[in-house]
Amino acid sequence: MSTPAEQIVRLTSLSPGAGCACKLPLASLEELIREFGESVQPANTDLLIGMAEGDDAAVLRLDDDRALILTTDFFTPIVDRAYDWGRVAAANALSDVYAMGGRPLIALNLAAWPGADLPIELLAEVMQGAAAVASEAGCMVVGGHTIDDPVPKYGMAVVGMAHPDRLFAIDKAMPGDELVLTKPLGTGVIATALKRGAAEEEQVKAAVDSMTTLNASASEAALAAGARAATDVTGFGLLGHLHRMLRASGVSAEIHAREVPLLPGALELASAGFVSGGTRANISFLADAVHVDDGVSEDLSVLLHDAQTSGGLLIACPGPSAGLLADLRERGLPAVAVGRVTEGAAGEVAVGNG
Known part of the structure; x- marks a missing residue:
């Protein structure tokens, strides 16, 4: 067209x-x-x-x-x-x-x-x-x-x-909830590389395909699983939106960095320095709330802060997430359990390799 x-x-x-x-x-x-x-x-x-x-x-x-x-x-x-x-x-x-x-x-x-x-x-x-x-x-x-x-x-x-009794909100996460992410990360670094003429066609296509996938099926599956806390991952990155959910709910969380899905080429582009100003602002703001294990690479840490556009849903699933994950994957979504909600200081996130 x-x-x-x-x-x-x-x-x-x-x-x-x-x-x-x-x-x-x-x-x-x-x-x-x-x-x-x-x-x-x-x-x-x-x-x-x-x-x-x-x-x-x-x-x-x-x-x-x-x-x-x-x-x-x-x-x-x-x-x-x-x-x-x-x-x-x-x-x-x-x-x-x-x-x-x-x-x-x-x-x-x-x-x-x-x-x-x-x-x-x-x-x-x-x-x-x-x-x-x-x-x-x-x-x-x-x-x-x-x-x-x-x-x-x-x-x-x-x-x-x-339905007023079946709403997702960011202040309903509970200790023990498993955190499920329904789309891969990396749209920010790919879009930054595109702006600078460095993104490959396959990388851009994967990002566009992800960004134009509606979160309708993810929302339906989360409702069916009884989830009450969710948010979509956009400009504040995975860790920024998780931090806001945790702080509103008065809880903490653990993220298993190796489990977080990434778009093709995202890690390489982050390593090459294609990091947006929005992502750098996220890293700066979250410095006191996010604690990254020494075993997590700097490039992967950047992607966890990567400013997304039209990202997936981050769902706090009550109880084991196996049923929700199976439903999401049947709907064609590359969903992954990336961590869990824990008791602790409100808004704090511990990032390990898992």
């Missing part, structure tokens, strides 16, 4: 973030929630999850059987093909609904576009890619908003639905 214009425009060169989705750094987000979150928490008993929790989306109970989920996400180009950027952006925006245990219903496009510098046909391709993924999810795309901006950005605002 490429156009002549697409062949001459490297979209990623217009992104200020080297291969990352340009999320606000974790440290800045934590400060924002401290300064702003409590003051705007509405006094409404039907608001099941709001800003104060710092979760993946907001959830409002409509009645005993229905809860409305509201989320949004958007970012600068992470791949060169406009159609693929739209696919990744849509899967990423829809993921927050799945991370709450819901299903997406309806979405709006959000776009910033340098109309004087890039043909509008490229934006049409971005939206076509997004519409294809939304259609796969059974989610209607019904309009949106566009502004003129020198740096292109695209994403979606999404409304979903869940």
Whole structure:
């Protein structure tokens, strides 16, 4: 679905973030929630999850059987093909609904576009890619908003639905839960290498395939397994999102680094130094909370902090995870048990080889 214009425009060169989705750094987000979150928490008993929790989306109970989920996400180009950027952006925006245990219903496009510098046909391709993924999810795309901006950005605002008694939240992890990751890591280093002209075609394809895989099946399997705590792994990396879940739940965790699945070429690209600014910010912020065993290589440690885009779900599975893993693999997902929740200082993570 490429156009002549697409062949001459490297979209990623217009992104200020080297291969990352340009999320606000974790440290800045934590400060924002401290300064702003409590003051705007509405006094409404039907608001099941709001800003104060710092979760993946907001959830409002409509009645005993229905809860409305509201989320949004958007970012600068992470791949060169406009159609693929739209696919990744849509899967990423829809993921927050799945991370709450819901299903997406309806979405709006959000776009910033340098109309004087890039043909509008490229934006049409971005939206076509997004519409294809939304259609796969059974989610209607019904309009949106566009502004003129020198740096292109695209994403979606999404409304979903869940049962109020069957929600995932980041503050429900319990000691003894096994931690299951449903997608491999490495999209950050691959996107950074792509921006610098160093990624191989096979590496980029594997990353795009992973980023455009919906978390719908993972969410369904987690619900069937009785999970109550989950999050999707995006810009704060595996360890950053795990840290937030653990701190909210008042628990610690162990991660078995050798068990963590990686995308093809990710370890080599990390070793070659293709590390985004977002990943470096994650490493800095988590330095006091994450304790990495000397036996874990520096490159693997970097990937555990790697800023992901449209990553998998991190599920805290109550009891043994064998049944959940079998279900996830039957659904075609490369899921792996990567650690467990433990008693200890809230938010701390011990990383060993396992």
